[in-house]
Amino acid sequence: MTHLGYLLVGWGVTLGVGAAYSFRLVRRGRVVASRVPVSRRRWMTAEDK
Amino acid sequence: MTETPTVAQGETRTVGTASRTTWWLGLVVLVGTVALVLLAFFVAPEDDEQRDAVRMIFIHVPAAFLTYVAFVTTAIGSIMWLWKRSVWWDITAYAAAEIGVIFCALTLFTGSIWGRPTWNTYWDWGDVRLVTTLILFLLMVGYLSVRSMGDDEATSTRAAVVGLIAMINLPIVNRSVEWWFDRTLHQKSSLTDGNLEDMTLFTMVFGLVVFGLFFGWAMIHRFRVGWLERELRVGDLDDALAARRAEAIDHQESST
């Protein structure tokens, strides 16, 4: 495939950034959710109906 | 002050901003991404002139489109905060800006990577859309800078004004760059051209859908994070206010 190097870098960085941000976001969600008092919770994994 | 419990009785699963919706949505996005990679690399044909470099289009165009979706969302959210003091829109504006700046960076990056083998240049000052997107990126970074400097209502107001300024000035920037260079290297809008091969068009639309779903997934999570962070900050205050209001209504009813 021509220009494979560019394609790999372009796609690789894009997917990598997407994955990294996603992990960071979910982890941030867990951290902040665990600090919220039980009585005020919404959208928590354990209680979703 | 008594400690409010942060762990429920018998709770063993991890608590977070995920929900059934985000699980399924996330799964669809993952599967869709794999499918997109396969389509982009093995099904879509190469271009006559650009050869395989055209495969960058399947990320570049969706990323650009969603950048503008994010930007418009932030703009609307800014107006709604300034006008109606809508907390929901304030949180949404911030979430969209954060996700949008990433899409914007990817747009510029993939555009650059695409440009190098295709037109032999990483950057072209004569490309109106490229320059405008760069300015947009800088404005969004400015918005996030202002946001990161506080978490009170004054910060929301400041950021909203930045959003407003960006929304109003970006068309002016675009127009001035357009006049400045009336030639452009940039491809004419690929979608409206109608010149695309079937599989290329399909893959690009597919890419748009996958990116759009990812955007939605990220927005849901990011919104919830913002909402919860606000809960931590002012949740007690909101409770107290609600309690006072309820008292006032009780009092009114009992005295009439």
Added chain:
Amino acid sequence: MWSSEPEVAMWRDARLVALKDLQIEWRSRTTFSQVVPFAGLVLVLFGFALDANRPVLERATSGLFWVTVLFVSNLAVQRSTSIETTDGARRALLLAGIEPASVYVGKAVAVAVQLLLVEMLLVGGVIVLYGAEIQDWPLLIATCVVATAGIAGAGTLLGALVAGVRARETVLPVLLLPVLAPVLIGATRAFDDALGSVAVDGWAWLGLLAGFGAINVVLGALAYGVLLEET
């Protein structure tokens, strides 16, 4: 019908605020002892960097001039903002019953006056240092006036925005310079015409500058109050 009372008061207040700011600048002599030398220095540095290579310097004069103006405007807006942030003067202005829009117009005018003074000196600077020859003086002057109005308008609003923020000095340029990009583009093109270095229609670019200025001044007048009262 002649202007009603509130409108007259608005302009009177704006003039008061403008005079106040200009008086403070005059007394502290900051503009002349620091800002002007800075502007001159930037011109000189560009001269060094481009190695007194006449053709390049000539071709680049318009751009260098306006980049310098943008740097100076950052300083001018910072100073304009800091006048109010010390000693709680912002609250005092509000309590004095002055309309936020008046404060905005007054401060913007003060910034504009200072910028115009610096620009006059910079024109002298480029004539002397870069050998610039002004072909079209009316265009040059009109460009300076209109571009400066836009810079002052957008800058004063952004100045108020960053007023209460910790890292004020570093955040302001990040916001100000992208917003002022059209001014840089338009004013540079107009100057190119006025200096006779490029065959462009400077007056058309002046139209863009006027549009930018008008839009941003209106935006500023509307949004300034929100910032003053809530941040």
